Amino acid sequence: MIVAGDAAGIVAPASGEGIYYAMTGGRHVASAAHKFLMTGQPAALKSARRSFMREHGRVFWILGMMQYFWYSSDKRRERFVAMCADPDVQKLTWQAYMNKKLVRADPMAHLRIFLKDTAHLLGIGAVRH
Numbered sequence: 001m002i003v004a005g006d007a008a009g010i011v012a013p014a015s016g017e018g019i020y021y022a023m024t025g026g027r028h029v030a031s032a033a034h035k036f037l038m039t040g041q042p043a044a045l046k047s048a049r050r051s052f053m054r055e056h057g058r059v060f061w062i063l064g065m066m067q068y069f070w071y072s073s074d075k076r077r078e079r080f081v082a083m084c085a086d087p088d089v090q091k092l093t094w095q096a097y098m099n100k101k102l103v104r105a106d107p108m109a110h111l112r113i114f115l116k117d118t119a120h121l122l123g124i125g126a127v128r129h
């Protein structure tokens with residue numbers, strides 16, 4: 001048996017994005033099923049998860065860390081939402097969202113985001129409602 005999409009648990013942490021990953025994951029599953037049919041080796045089915053994680057594991061890991069930290073309480077969730085309104089964060093996440101990979105921003109944007117993140121974390125930043 002081989003599963004894909006939500007059944008395989010490949011919804012991106014933090015963003016909850018599962019449509020793209022279900023579709024691309026389906027391709028990995030089809031290719032693994034093909035490999036199995038050609039070789040008769042059930043172990044070939046494992047290659048679906050392996051190749052999917054090779055492509056998206058890093059992004060899932062980072063989003064998982066973000067979810068673990070920012071979604072751990074209502075207060076942190078509010079700060080996370082407020083942080084997402086920031087133009088630098090919007091620009092960075094939009095690129096990552098569209099291209100499905102981590103993107104480099106200009107170093108000053110990273111520094112600004114880091115300083116603003118820290119301010120949010122310490123409760124210095126204002127929370128918008």
Ligand SMILES: Cc1cc2nc3c(=O)[nH]c(=O)nc-3n(C[C@H](O)[C@H](O)[C@H](O)COP(=O)(O)OP(=O)(O)OC[C@H]3O[C@@H](n4cnc5c(N)ncnc54)[C@H](O)[C@@H]3O)c2cc1C
Binds near residue numbers: 006
């Ligand atoms: C409220 C909500 C908002 C979301 N928003 C987003 C978003 O903005 N962007 C995004 O990328 N993802 C979003 N997701 C996640 C996304 O919808 C899922 O990750 C994605 O649809 C998973 O696709 P799938 O094909 O694995 O499963 P599904 O789309 O759930 O498809 C499974 C299908 O199997 C059918 N089925 C179930 N059991 C049987 C059976 N026994 N026999 C025959 N058919 C069966 C179901 O009826 C269903 O049609 C959201 C999810 C929810 C719940």
